[in-house]
Amino acid sequence: MSGRRSLGVKAVVVFVGLLMVASPVAAASGAAVKIGEANERYFFAPTTAFVNVGGTVTWTNGTDALHTVTSDTGSELNSPTIAAAKTFTHTFATTGTFAYHCTIHPYAVGKVVVLAAGATLPATDTSPVAGTSTGDGSIGLVIVVLAGLAGAGLVLRRLRQNA
Numbered sequence: 268m269s270g271r272r273s274l275g276v277k278a279v280v281v282f283v284g285l286l287m288v289a290s291p292v293a294a295a296s297g298a299a300v301k302i303g304e305a306n307e308r309y310f311f312a313p314t315t316a317f318v319n320v321g322g323t324v325t326w327t328n329g330t331d332a333l334h335t336v337t338s339d340t341g342s343e344l345n346s347p348t349i350a351a352a353k354t355f356t357h358t359f360a361t362t363g364t365f366a367y368h369c370t371i372h373p374y375a376v377g378k379v380v381v382l383a384a385g386a387t388l389p390a391t392d393t394s395p396v397a398g399t400s401t402g403d404g405s406i407g408l409v410i411v412v413l414a415g416l417a418g419a420g421l422v423l424r425r426l427r428q429n430a
């Protein structure tokens with residue numbers, strides 16, 4: 268078996284593995300904000316969501332209480348009451364920073380930063396909210412990385428058996 272060909276196959280395997288690792292981080296044309304509860308306090312997570320202009324943000328009520336997504340000033344965000352397990356979606360047509368709160372729990376605040384089309388979005392703010400764990404996301408990433416490595420290992424083993 269030609270060593271050059273084997274190298275090429277390995278390069279493809281590594282490339283596919285990298286794609287699998289990178290894909291969860293790739294920016295979609297929207298952002299998701301969870302309405303959560305910790306120590307009987309409600310919060311928006313991430314507190315700051317980033318989208319490009321024309322992007323959509325979806326808020327999901329992960330609590331059993333009612334909430335709203337309401338602009339601090341202006342009227343960009345003016346949701347109806349969001350029931351448990353329901354979502355509210357808003358598409359941002361202009362750039363800017365849009366601060367909001369829940370009218371029922373005014374201490375629960377967040378903001379959406381809308382950047383120009385094509386602008387690179389900063390990494391999502393994952394600073395922990397008091398009393399909550401942010402472990403879920405990193406565990407998911409670790410699983411994807413391990414799956415990618417396991418897949419690459421299987422392919423390499425098979426290549427060696429065929430060689």
Ligand SMILES: [Cu+2]
Nearest residue numbers: 334369371372
């Ligand atoms: Cu609320």
